[in-house]
Amino acid sequence: MGAGRQHAQPAAQPGSCPGAEPRSKPGAHLGEQPGPQPAAQPGVQPSGRAARRGAGALDVDAFLSAHEHKSMLRFITCGSVDDGKSTLIGRLLYESKLVLDDQLAALEADSRRVGTQGGALDFALLVDGLQAEREQGITIDVAYRFFSTERRTFIVADTPGHEQYTRNMVTGASTADLAVILVDARKGVLTQTRRHSFLVSLVGIRQVVLAVNKLDLVGYDEATFGAIDEEYRALAGALGIPDVRAVPVSALVGDNLTSPSPNTPWYRGPDLMTILEQAPADPGAHDGPFRMPVQWVNRPTHELRGFAGVVTGGTVRPGDRVRVQPSGVESTVARLVTADGDLPAAEAGRSVTVTLVDEVDVSRGDILCSADRPAAVTDQIEAHVVWMAEQPMLPGRRYLLKLGTRTVNATVERPKYRVDVNTLEHVAARGLALNEIGVCNLGLDQPVALDPYTDNRDTGGFILIDRITNATVGAGMVHFGLRRADNVHWQHLEVDADAHAALKGHRPAVVWLTGLSGAGKSTIANALERKLHASGVHTVLLDGDNVRHGLSRDLGFTDADRVENIRRAGEVCKLMAQAGLVVIAAFISPFRDERQMVRDMVSDVAFVEVFVDTPLEVAAGRDPKGLYAKARRGELRNFTGVDSPYEAPESPEVCVDTTVTTADEAADRLVAHLGAILRHG
Amino acid sequence: MLTHLERLESEAVHIMREAVAESANPVMLYSIGKDSSVMLHLARKAFFPGMLPFPLLHVDTTWKFRQMYAFRDEVAAAADVELIVHRNPEAVARGIDPFTHGSALHTTIWKTEGLKQAIDEHGFDLAFGGARRDEEKSRAKERVFSFRSAQHRWDPKQQRPELWRLYNTRKAPGESIRVFPLSNWTELDVWLYIHREQIPIVPLYLAAERPVVERGGTVIMVDDDRMPLEPGEVPEIRRVRFRTLGCYPLTGAVDSEADTVPAIIEEMVASTTSERQGRVIDFDESGSMEKKKQEGYF
Ligand SMILES: Nc1nc2c(ncn2[C@@H]2O[C@H](COP(=O)(O)OP(=O)(O)OP(=O)(O)O)[C@@H](O)[C@H]2O)c(=O)[nH]1
Ligand SMILES: [Mg+2]
Numbered sequence: 021m022g023a024g025r026q027h028a029q030p031a032a033q034p035g036s037c038p039g040a041e042p043r044s045k046p047g048a049h050l051g052e053q054p055g056p057q058p059a060a061q062p063g064v065q066p067s068g069r070a071a072r073r074g075a076g077a078l079d080v081d082a083f084l085s086a087h088e089h090k091s092m093l094r095f096i097t098c099g100s101v102d103d104g105k106s107t108l109i110g111r112l113l114y115e116s117k118l119v120l121d122d123q124l125a126a127l128e129a130d131s132r133r134v135g136t137q138g139g140a141l142d143f144a145l146l147v148d149g150l151q152a153e154r155e156q157g158i159t160i161d162v163a164y165r166f167f168s169t170e171r172r173t174f175i176v177a178d179t180p181g182h183e184q185y186t187r188n189m190v191t192g193a194s195t196a197d198l199a200v201i202l203v204d205a206r207k208g209v210l211t212q213t214r215r216h217s218f219l220v221s222l223v224g225i226r227q228v229v230l231a232v233n234k235l236d237l238v239g240y241d242e243a244t245f246g247a248i249d250e251e252y253r254a255l256a257g258a259l260g261i262p263d264v265r266a267v268p269v270s271a272l273v274g275d276n277l278t279s280p281s282p283n284t285p286w287y288r289g290p291d292l293m294t295i296l297e298q299a300p301a302d303p304g305a306h307d308g309p310f311r312m313p314v315q316w317v318n319r320p321t322h323e324l325r326g327f328a329g330v331v332t333g334g335t336v337r338p339g340d341r342v343r344v345q346p347s348g349v350e351s352t353v354a355r356l357v358t359a360d361g362d363l364p365a366a367e368a369g370r371s372v373t374v375t376l377v378d379e380v381d382v383s384r385g386d387i388l389c390s391a392d393r394p395a396a397v398t399d400q401i402e403a404h405v406v407w408m409a410e411q412p413m414l415p416g417r418r419y420l421l422k423l424g425t426r427t428v429n430a431t432v433e434r435p436k437y438r439v440d441v442n443t444l445e446h447v448a449a450r451g452l453a454l455n456e457i458g459v460c461n462l463g464l465d466q467p468v469a470l471d472p473y474t475d476n477r478d479t480g481g482f483i484l485i486d487r488i489t490n491a492t493v494g495a496g497m498v499h500f501g502l503r504r505a506d507n508v509h510w511q512h513l514e515v516d517a518d519a520h521a522a523l524k525g526h527r528p529a530v531v532w533l534t535g536l537s538g539a540g541k542s543t544i545a546n547a548l549e550r551k552l553h554a555s556g557v558h559t560v561l562l563d564g565d566n567v568r569h570g571l572s573r574d575l576g577f578t579d580a581d582r583v584e585n586i587r588r589a590g591e592v593c594k595l596m597a598q599a600g601l602v603v604i605a606a607f608i609s610p611f612r613d614e615r616q617m618v619r620d621m622v623s624d625v626a627f628v629e630v631f632v633d634t635p636l637e638v639a640a641g642r643d644p645k646g647l648y649a650k651a652r653r654g655e656l657r658n659f660t661g662v663d664s665p666y667e668a669p670e671s672p673e674v675c676v677d678t679t680v681t682t683a684d685e686a687a688d689r690l691v692a693h694l695g696a697i698l699r700h701g
Numbered sequence: 702m703l704t705h706l707e708r709l710e711s712e713a714v715h716i717m718r719e720a721v722a723e724s725a726n727p728v729m730l731y732s733i734g735k736d737s738s739v740m741l742h743l744a745r746k747a748f749f750p751g752m753l754p755f756p757l758l759h760v761d762t763t764w765k766f767r768q769m770y771a772f773r774d775e776v777a778a779a780a781d782v783e784l785i786v787h788r789n790p791e792a793v794a795r796g797i798d799p800f801t802h803g804s805a806l807h808t809t810i811w812k813t814e815g816l817k818q819a820i821d822e823h824g825f826d827l828a829f830g831g832a833r834r835d836e837e838k839s840r841a842k843e844r845v846f847s848f849r850s851a852q853h854r855w856d857p858k859q860q861r862p863e864l865w866r867l868y869n870t871r872k873a874p875g876e877s878i879r880v881f882p883l884s885n886w887t888e889l890d891v892w893l894y895i896h897r898e899q900i901p902i903v904p905l906y907l908a909a910e911r912p913v914v915e916r917g918g919t920v921i922m923v924d925d926d927r928m929p930l931e932p933g934e935v936p937e938i939r940r941v942r943f944r945t946l947g948c949y950p951l952t953g954a955v956d957s958e959a960d961t962v963p964a965i966i967e968e969m970v971a972s973t974t975s976e977r978q979g980r981v982i983d984f985d986e987s988g989s990m991e992k993k994k995q996e997g998y999f
Contacts, residue, residue, distance in 0.1 A: 080963035083970070084893050088704040120972070149838025150857050161860060163841045164834045166887050173705055175885060187862040194864035315718040320751035328747075330715045330866070359749035369703050371714040373749070384722055408862050422867055425722070481865045490871035492861045 090168065091301045094175045096192045098220065099202035100212035101181035104233040106159050108202060108271035109178045110143025112293065115278040118167045119146065130154070143271070147178045160185055162192040171297045181212055186455040187408035190219055190495055194481070198227040198299050200292070201252075202271075205238045209251050215441040217252075218457070221259040222404055222497060224477060227299055228256060230266040231292065235284065236273050242286045258444055267292050308368075309393035310334035310342070311471070311479050313424030314386045318373050326357050326373035327382050329425070332478035333471075334390060335367045336374065341391035344382050345469030350391050351376040385426035387469040387479060395469040395479055398501030401462050403473075405432070407452035409486065409493035414451050416583040418617050419493065421464065423482035429465040429620075430484065434580070436460065450580045452494075461502065473497035488612055517624065520600030524558050527701035528597040529694060530622050533606045534615060534669060535632030536661050537647055538639040540678045540686075541606040544632060547687035549604055555691075557698065560596050562589060564607040577658040583614055590618035597625040602698070610666040626697045630690065631672040636661045638679060706894050713740075713882035714747040715866065716845055717829065720880045721754050723870035724827035730816075731757035731776075731784065733769045734946045735902050736831030736883055739891055742900050743882060744829075745781070756783040758819055758828070762811035763788060764799060764948035766924050772903045787819035799950045800929055807948070817853045820877060827870075827878045835887045845884045851875035888944075889969060896962045905943045906965065908957040912936040919953040 097105040113119050119127070127146055134154045135142030147163045148154055159180040167174050177192030193199065199220045203213055220228060230252050238244045249266040256264045267276055268284050269292060275281035278293045290298070311333035318326040336342070340353045356363040357373040366372045374388060382388070389395050407413045413432060421430035435458035438449035452458050473480030484494035521527050531548065533541040542563055549561050564585075568575070571588055575581040586609050596603045609615050619627045639661070640648040651659035658664045669675075674693055676686045703711065721727055729744060731737050744753055759773060777784035792810045799807040820828060834841045844860050846868040861869050870878060883891070895902060912923045914936050921928075923936045928950060930936070941954035942965070959968045 080896065080966050083966070084897065087889075087893065088706055090705060091702075092705060092708065147838070147841070149840075149842050152858065160858060161842050163838070164885065165841060166835055166885070188860075191862045191864055315715070316722050316748075318748065318751050324750065328718055330711060332866075357750070359746040367703070369708060369711055371711040371718075371747070420871070422869065425719070477865055481867065483862075483864060483867050483869060485869055485871055490869070490873065492863075492869045495862065495864050 087168070087173075091172045092175065093172055093198060093296060093299060093301050094177070094196045095198040095200060095296065096162075096177045096179050096189075096196045097200045097202060098179045098189055098193070098216040099181055100204070100207070100210040100216075101158065103181060103202040103204045103207075103213075104271040105181060105200075105202050106144035106147045106163075106178050107142070108200070108231065108233065108269070108277070109163075109165060109176055110146035111271050111274055112176075112277055113146060113165065113167060114141075114143060115274055116167060116169065116293070137272070158182060160188070162188045164192075169293070169297060172301075174296065179216075181216075183212060183215070183455060186215065186219070187406075187495075189216060190223070190406055190408070193219055193223045193225065194477075194495070196223075196225055197301055198229065198296070199225050200229045200231050200296075202231045202233045203248055203252065205232050205234050205241075205244050205248065205268075208248050209255065211442055213252075214255060214444075215455075217255055217259055217261070218439065218441050218444070219406070221261050222406070222457070224474065224497075226261065227263045228261050228265075229292065229295055229299075230264055231269050231271075232266060233269050233271050235268050235275060236270040240268070240275075240283045242284075245287075265289070265295055267295065308333040308476055310336045310340065310388070310390040311395060311476060312336065312372075312374065312388040313426070313479070314382055314384055314388060315425050317383060324357070324375065325379075326355075326375045327386075327388065328371070328373045329388070330371045331366050331368050332424075333368055333476045335365055336372075336388075336390075337365045338362075342374075342376070343389050343391045343394040344380060345387045345389050345395050346397040346467045347381065347386065348394075348397070349380045349382075351378040351380050353377075385424070387424055389469070395471050396501045397467050397469050399464040399467045400502035401464070401470065402436075402499045402502060403460065403462060403482070403496040404457065404499070405435075405452060405460050405484070406457050406495045407454060407493070408495065409491060410454055411486070411493070412451045412453045412579070413484075413494060414580050414583045415460075416580070416587045417613055418487065418620070420485040420487055421462065421482050421496075422485065423468055423470055423498075424479055426468050427485075428468055430462045432484075433461040433463065450578065459499070462496070470498050470501060472500055487616065517598070517600070520598075521701070524600045526557055526602070526698040527626070528600050528602060529626040529628060529697050530593045530597055530603045530605065530618075531628045531630060531690065531694070532593075532609070532615065532618060533604070533630045533632050534609045534672075536634060536636060536639045536666055537608055537659070538642045538644055539632040539634035540676075540683060541608075541632045543683040544630075544676065544686045544690075545604045545606040547683045548690050551687050551691050552602060552604075552694075557602055558600065559602045559604060562592060562596075562603065562605045562607075564589075564609075567592075567607075577664070579611075579658075579664075582610065586611075586614040586618060590614075590621045593618060594622045594625075597622055602694070608660050608666070610660045610664065612667045612669065615669065626701060628674060628690075628693065628697070629669055629672040630674045630676060631669045632676050632678060632686075633668075634678045706890065706897060709886055709890055710743065710746070710894070712885065713743045716868075716880060716882040717744055717747040719866075719868055720827055720829065720846070720870070720878075720882075721748075723868075724878070726823070726825050727755040727827040727829070728758045728785075728820075728823070728825040729753075729755055729829040730831070731759050731773075732831065732946075733759065733765065733773045733776075733903060734831070735891055735895060735906060736833065738900050738902050739886075739894055740829060740831045740882060741776070741782075742898060752781050753783075755829075756785050758785045758787065758823075758825075760812055760815045760819060761786050761788045762792075762807070762815075762948050764807075764811075764950060766903075766905055766922070766946065766949045766952075768905050769903055769946060772901075785819070785823070787815055787822075789815035789818060798927070799948060804951050807951075820853070825877065826872065827880060829880050829882060831883055832881050833883050833886050833888070833891070843881070843884075845881055846870060847879045847881065848872065849877045849879060853877070855879075889966070892962065892966050892969060896966060902962075903946060905946055907962075908940050908942040908960045908964075910938050911941050911954070913939050913941060913954055920955070921952070922949055922954055924949040 130145045131142040132139045136157050148159055153160050163178045165176050179189040179192040232245050232248050245268045268287050269276045275283050276291045312329045312331050314327045314329050316328040318328050338353050343350045354375045354377045356366050387395055415434035418429050418431050421428050435449045437446035438456055438458040440447050471479040480498040482496045483492050486493045535541050549559050552559050572585045575585050593603045650656040651662040660666050797810050844863045913920050914934055942957045959965045
């Protein structure tokens with residue numbers, strides 16, 4: 021039974037001015053307000069520390085106005101495992117009298133059941149809300165909590181310290197203005213402290229509060245605090261974090277959280293809450309040039325064609341000249357439409373519907389920009405990438421990239437370097453593993469409008485999405501757009517596909533055979549080519565082994581190299597098909613993603629994926645080249661099916677079970693399948 | 702600078718536009734409560750002057766307060782509203798009620814199963830819900846765009862990273878997304894916004910004299926004659942109101958004199974208990990909300 025029950029009796033409400041307010045019906049409160057009253061007295065300010073309880077008379081409109089005009093600060097707590105982040109937030113809420121009676125009763129019961137403090141209040145349980153977190157006493161995912169004092173409102177994101185859950189820390193950090201970094205006084209600055217500090221600087225947080233925690237466990241020793249403060253400042257300096265303030269605390273006991281602690285007479289600075297109340301709220305992109313990614317084209321009537329979105333930079337007014345990126349078309353703002361009437365101006369953060377003077381082509385994914393200072397347009401970018409998936413980032417692989425309201429295909433190149441979070445050194449890397457951070461170029465399949473991340477988080481931050489699992493696998497921060505693609509223009513080809521087909525007497529196609537080593541791909545490919553050739557079809561056969569002797573001679577068998585090998589093979593298929601040939605390609609091609617990539621690359625031509633389905637034991641039993649035996653003896657690394665995975669196709673055009681079909685029969689089936697394709701494409 | 706409520710409003714509008722732009726068949730879960738009222742109001746703002754680009758779905762249990770049904774029917778009468786009401790036919794056939802079957806089974810069959818049925822039946826791929834992160838500690842952990850498997854399950858350990866204002870809305874066929882535009886609102890924000898925007902709400906939120914009985918510390922309103930009284934139990938008339946609304950046998954009232962929205966705000970500012978305390982289902986066991994959500998509860 022829940023702990024709430026004993027306390028379920030609601031506190032009788034103080035007779036808050038019964039009868040003083042006129043009755044009102046729902047939906048008609050405002051008109052029935054008594055006339056203006058003096059602003060609320062400090063004593064009845066409802067949401068302050070200590071002031072939260074026991075309000076007397078309250079002027080709701082004055083209260084609303086005061087509440088409305090408080091500034092807001094978004095901050096995170098971060099740092100290494102068990103440094104006390106969740107305890108700190110729980111304690112801060114408690115000290116601010118923001119934990120209500122029934123929640124406190126539940127906390128008492130939870131602390132007895134699963135607490136880490138021997139039955140005494142375990143404040144982390146106020147924030148660690150998932151079953152798994154409470155059982156293990158750790159934070160797994162970010163928790164968002166809201167509170168306010170007389171001065172401002174806060175959104176705090178409590179993030180996990182475990183390296184495994186770094187992506188959840190990044191989620192919390194991406195929208196924060198300030199970071200409270202905790203360090204356990206007994207342990208000092210750890211690898212995770214460094215990693216989190218690096219991420220904090222990377223996402224553009226300029227203010228850090230270093231909370232040296234668990235001072236109760238080191239006898240409130242000033243020297244310990246001083247040493248950690250010094251070490252941390254060196255790190256912050258190296259990271260370019262301009263503003264660091266250090267405060268000695270004990271989250272468990274409550275020292276220096278909401279009032280100065282008698283346990284640290286040597287500390288003369290402000291308590292944590294005071295620091296948070298006084299920290300400048302991030303001005304965001306208010307000063308920058310106007311930006312508004314278009315979310316939705318609102319066309320309710322013939323008269324109105326509005327572009328809905330949130331202003332993510334600068335301010336816009338009717339009469340302003342704007343440029344639509346990436347198309348580059350310009351027009352002038354006519355109206356800023358909202359349900360509450362047209363606005364004279366819309367500043368960063370506001371959702372509006374913009375209408376333009378001219379009939380220009382604008383759709384979701386475009387960015388409305390100030391005409392003087394428009395966002396750059398490019399299909400090549402350099403960016404910091406934080407990798408957030410178990411599956412490593414592989415150069416050459418294609419991902420979906422979402423920036424603003426536009427989603428495009430992106431190919432990541434081999435990282436220029438990876439950052440070692442301990443030393444901040446740049447290290448050579450072939451890809452990025454879970455939680456690694458590096459700098460890479462990305463090629464996009466169409467131009468997008470963007471800004472450097474340091475100028476605007478909304479038009480300079482992007483996510484990468486896995487095309488098969490749909491998971492968010494990476495986060496990126498744009499350094500700048502590269503101009504390279506602008507200078508290499510596509511040459512128009514005069515002899516086109518129809519002309520090639522007319523001369524050859526058939527349409528081109530790509531027949532892609534995939535399967536384990538020894539599955540029978542090459543045998544079937546040869547049989548197929550013989551049959552097609554005999555009936556006058558122009559063919560070319562690309563065999564994986566042969567390509568590896570030439571075009572891909574420089575590649576090995578790591579995941580990254582396999583991806584690159586298939587990319588090259590795909591490009592060759594595309595060129596051959598352009599020449600009008602029927603391309604027969606036989607590659608192990610173990611990854612679904614790359615087979616999809618080739619399919620997309622040759623999208624103007626019929627693509628026939630053939631799964632040569634041979635069970636591993638059968639292929640290993642055949643072992644025509646003796647490779648399985650070698651791999652199993654450990655003499656050959658990264659061998660598909662042995663110590664490297666094979667992802668079977670989910671819906672191939674043709675599936676050949678070689679345990680019941682001969683190569684000749686398989687080739688006949690393929691010829692039949694190709695019949696209509698070669699006639700009509 | 703935007704004010705606090707303007708910021709929240711703008712964020713909710715952005716979330717709704719994003720969700721509608723990137724889904725094929727969206728729906729708004731409409732529970733008749735204050736959060737639903739606010740959400741509907743925000744939706745009208747988001748697509749103004751256009752029509753609402755999605756229907757409302759009420760997953761009914763037949764056990765809501767009578768005033769809620771009256772209010773719902775008024776809302777449904779508006780020209781821009783298309784309301785779908787779903788009642789789990791199995792629950793109807795078996796006559797599931799909270800008294801004989803208990804609150805847990807009642808909630809599972811009517812609400813959790815009912816919601817899944819409605820989503821599957823209409824092929825909705827995205828559903829807006831009015832949940833807020835300040836309501837409950839497992840809600841505080843949930844993303845704004847919260848992904849559900851084809852079996853409608855929420856996996857709290859596999860949530861997608863959600864950075865900046867970028868929401869990954871990709872999903873495979875059969876999977877769906879729950880979207881919570883009010884994630885960052887508190888109960889106080891909701892009331893202040895209702896006050897500022899004069900949003901209509903069910904009168905049950907305002908104090909009035911109502912017939913109630915007290916059971917296990919919870920004050921239950923006797924809303925109709927389906928409620929079996931225990932031997933010797935006599936309903937008394939008390940001045941009460943409700944902080945949340947649901948099935949009347951499962952919703953606790955509080956003694957109150959607050960019969961206007963400003964008075965509610967004033968009372969809430971002075972309050973020492975949270976709104977969920979009035980919900981019987983939350984008391985069943987600690988962590989029950991997370992479990993219910995994993996099974997597909999909203
Ligand atoms: N003595 C003492 N113990 C503390 C203090 N702060 C936290 N603890 C204890 O340290 C342990 C870890 O605290 P948490 O708040 O869960 O740590 P965390 O940083 O949130 O951990 P993760 O989120 O899992 O990375 C708990 O047992 C706390 O009670 C402190 O100031 N003094
Ligand atoms: Mg924690």
